[in-house]
Amino acid sequence: MDLLECRLAIDDLDSFVADLGAIGDRHGTTVQAFDARYVADRAHLERAVELADRAIERGENVARDRAVEILLYAAGRRQIDRALEMGVDEGGGPAVILVDGTGENEDKNETEETAAADAEAATIETLGDLDAVVGIEPxxxxxxxxxxxxxxxxxxxxxxxTDASLGALVRERVALLEVQK
Incomplete structure (x- = not known):
């Protein structure tokens, strides 16, 4: 998994989402954009990917699309329309775009892992060229x-x-989605 931390200025959300999907398809990666204000830390998104892949592997996924399933887990919600609040919207603001080339199979050999990392890097480079990406910044x-x-x-x-970090509390919410099914 790789992340593109950036500032977006989206004029047409449907077009932007279609662009993300097309770029992901072109490079064989999953791409999902988040409003950065809703993301606790990198580990939050890593945990969401892990749990989404596990749900898909077990046939327990809610969404047909892996990117949407990741969004559901990141948001800690089973309803897609409620989870979308965590996604990006028209206008400008801080964002983080998740790119994952590993897919549902975690048992990849070294060559497959290298290919996935190369696909993620190519996806990140292509995403950076989108008109909606107005700045790459933390x-x-x-x-x-x-x-x-x-x-x-x-x-x-x-x-x-508790003395747990905010990120730990959010990851707990993400993990609780498994229990609430």
Whole structure:
């Protein structure tokens, strides 16, 4: 998995999403864009990919599309329309675009892993050329705690009861989706 942290300015969301899908198809990767304000950290997205792939492998996935299944897990929700709040929208703002070339098969040999990494790098390069990508810059460094607290229903009482990081609490919500099925 690789990430493109960037600033987006999207004029037509449907066109942008179609572009992401076409780029992913061209390079044999899965591509999903997130509003960076909803992402706790890199490990949050890594866990979502892991759990989405496990659900797909077991035939327990909700979405037909792997990118959407990853979005569902990242959002900790089973309803696609509720999970979409975590995605990007028209207008501008900080984003993180997830690119994964490994697919559902984790038992890849070294040659396949190298090919997946090359496909991810090519996808990232192509994504950087999109008109909607107006700047490549760190977007996961400035965590929007209020947005994350609200979206994932993390209360002040919960925060004061633990010394766990915000990222750990979000990853717990992501993992709880498995239990709530």
């Amino acid at each position: 977007t996961l460094d400035a965590v929007d705690r209020e947005t994350i607290h609200t979206f994932f229903s993390i209360t002040d009482a919960e925060r004061s009861a």
